[in-house]
Amino acid sequence: MQIRIILLVLLYLLFLPLPALGQQPPQISGETAVLMDAQTGVVLYGKEENKKMYPASTTKVLTALVALERARLTDMVTIGSDAAHAGGSAIWLAEGERLTLEELLYALLLNSANDAGVAIAQHIAGSVEKFAEISNDRARELGAKNTHFTNPHGMPDENHYTTAYDLALIGRKAMENKDFRKIVATVNHEIPRADPEAQRYLFNHNKLLWSSVYGYQGATGLKTGYTVEAGQCIVASAERDGRELIAVVLHAEGSNLWTDAIALLNYGFANFENQQILDSKKILTSLPVQYGKGKVNLAPAGDYFYTFSVGEKDKLDIKLEPAAEVNAPVAKGQVLGNVILSLDGKTIERMELIAAQDVEKDWFAWGKSVAYWSIPPFLILLWVRRKIRLRRARRKRALRRKRYYSDLME
Structure with a gap:
């Protein structure tokens, strides 16, 4: 009998649903790496x-x-001699050739053309050096804060550096631009060239977008890179749900570049959620408003999302710090706490707490308050003044009587 009970208990436990367990953090072979939620x-x-x-x-x-x-x-860009001799990966732009900025961006981001990068830099800033200054300011x-670029393409330079975290910040901002998103998600593209022998067909180096081996469901783009000094590099993005x-x-x-990127993306989608x-x-x-027509409602100054790991939301604490005192009138959007x-x-x-609506001044309430606090002192003042006047009058009468009797005595 006891054995049967034990067996039934074991069977029951065997078929109980197990709690969902998130994946463990991936083992990344790349020297540095980061995974960031874009939102x-x-x-x-x-x-x-x-x-x-x-x-x-x-x-x-x-x-x-x-x-x-x-x-x-739609800007037309004329290729200068510096761009034509940029070196490294290129689509072999010719000096004097004219292309639109859009076409150069496709060459820059798909084929990783250094000559397109130099042409873009000179068009925007007049020189590579000035463009680098602008880029560093934008970064x-x-x-x-740990980024310093000396050129627009990434050819090796000891003063040209960044971090995985900084690149994620830059990539996050870039993906907010619809034209950038469109270009980096493109697998192949053709640009017009005056020379029929010039390279016109561009192909995206990002295998996550197209490879049967390394393709990733939901991949949205960004950029790869390689030099001997830098090794294989990637900024990758993907979207799901x-x-x-x-x-x-x-x-x-x-190939570790691709497996690393895939492992990071899988880890992020499996273990975290945005709320x-x-x-x-x-x-x-809401807060009472002194001398106001009703209370004022407080709302956060903006929307806020956070990325939680499994079970982490239970540790969230929300604390309100409203203003200690609010006086009418109140304008919608007025900051009234945190x-x-x-x-x-x-x-x-x-985040700031702001007024969700206007609150007008209640002049009747204000008048009552003014009357409450001002009339008693005013009456006291009148009483004191009357007392003073009476005292002066008595003194005058006493003085007159004194003079009158003095005159009689004489």
Whole structure:
């Protein structure tokens, strides 16, 4: 009997559904790597992600971003001698040749053409050196503090460096540009060339987009790179179920570049999810308004999403710090406090609380308050003044009587 009970219990336990277990962090062969959620900017994985590295042609992500922000795709670009002799990977642009900026960007991002990079730099800034300054300024604006570029293409230079984390920041911003997204997602493209013998057909070096072996479901693009000094490099992006991830691997060897990128993306999609924590349209609290016609509702100044790992959301703490006192009138959008988000004791976001509506001044309430606080002192003042006047009058009467009796005595 006891054996039968034990067997039944074991069978019951055997068929119980097991809890879902996330994947373990991947073992990345590349020297440095990072995985970032494109929507929230949260780092999901890092391997020496802040170590300064040679970026090779992943440099061209920033080159393209700066070009798209400062010029038009229809701009005609005349190829100068520096571009025609750029060296490295190229589509062999000829001095004096004219192409649109859009065509040069396709050459830059698909075929990784260094000559296209130089032509774009000179068109935007007049020189490679000036363009590098502009690019470095833009990188710092994006938070890429450990990036310094000396050229638009990534050819080796000891002063040309970045980090995996910085490249993820740059790639994240670049993918917000619809023209950039379209180009880096293109597998092949043809550009017009005046010389019938010139290279017209461009093919994307990013195997995640097209390879039967290394192709990745949901791949959306970005950029590869290679030099002897930099090794194999990639900034890769992919989208699934409305989430987009950006993976960066620097100084990998051979096919490890692709398996590293795939492992990072798989890890990110399997182990993390995005959830909206703050909604700018959702009222979090309300405050009384002194001398106002009603209370004022407070909402966060913007929307906020965060990327949580499995089971991590339970550790989230939301703390409101509304203003201690609010006086009418209140204008919609007026800052009236803060909301602080903490995860496992660490602050992850601090956002302003703003008024969700106007609150007009209640003049009747204001008048009552003024009357309440001003009339009693005014009455007291009148009473004191009357007392003073009466006292003066008595003194005058006493003085007159004194004079009257003095005159009689004389």
